[in-house]
Amino acid sequence: MPIETTINGTAVRVESTPDTPLLWVLRDELGLVGTKFGCGRALCGACTVHVDGRAVRACAFPIRYAAGKEIRTVESIEETEVGRAVVEAWVGEEVVQCGWCQPGQCMSAVALLKEKPAPTDDDVDAAMSGNLCRCGTYTRIRKAIRGAARALADREENR
Secondary structure, eight states, rough: EEEEEEEETTEEEEEEEEEBBHHHHHHHTOOOOTSSSSSSSSSSSTTTEEEEEEEEGGOOOEEEEEEEEEOOOEEEEEEEGGHHHHHHHHHHHHOSSSOOOHHHHHHHHHHHHOOOOSSSSSHHHHHHOOOOHHHHHHEEEEEEEHHHHHHHHHHHHOO
């Protein structure tokens, strides 16, 4: 069944069964391998992408629901000011250890900062609660998100 959607700003038409998870369409059909497989049950967050601006677990999101939607993956994260700020903060705080969960962590962080530009620690914890990190870098993740929020606020103030 052909499904038309937009991925990272490009209109695409994919030939998949309607219940194929978006994750496998991205990785296997489109070669966008930045989105990771972790659990296959939407429990770990490694596969987080944005669908119409909302953080979604691609492993449990059937491709049929992507029809006509705008999908963004980690490959396009630096195309927005918020995404660039998150990546800069991630690097600055040396968040990454093994790196497997980081694409999903970053995508969730971007969605949070777009919704709440000045999140509290409780906001960060709530938004990131579905993203697991086997290396335990949660303290650095929180610090990077708060740092990205400050950097964005500083940039806005200096305009």
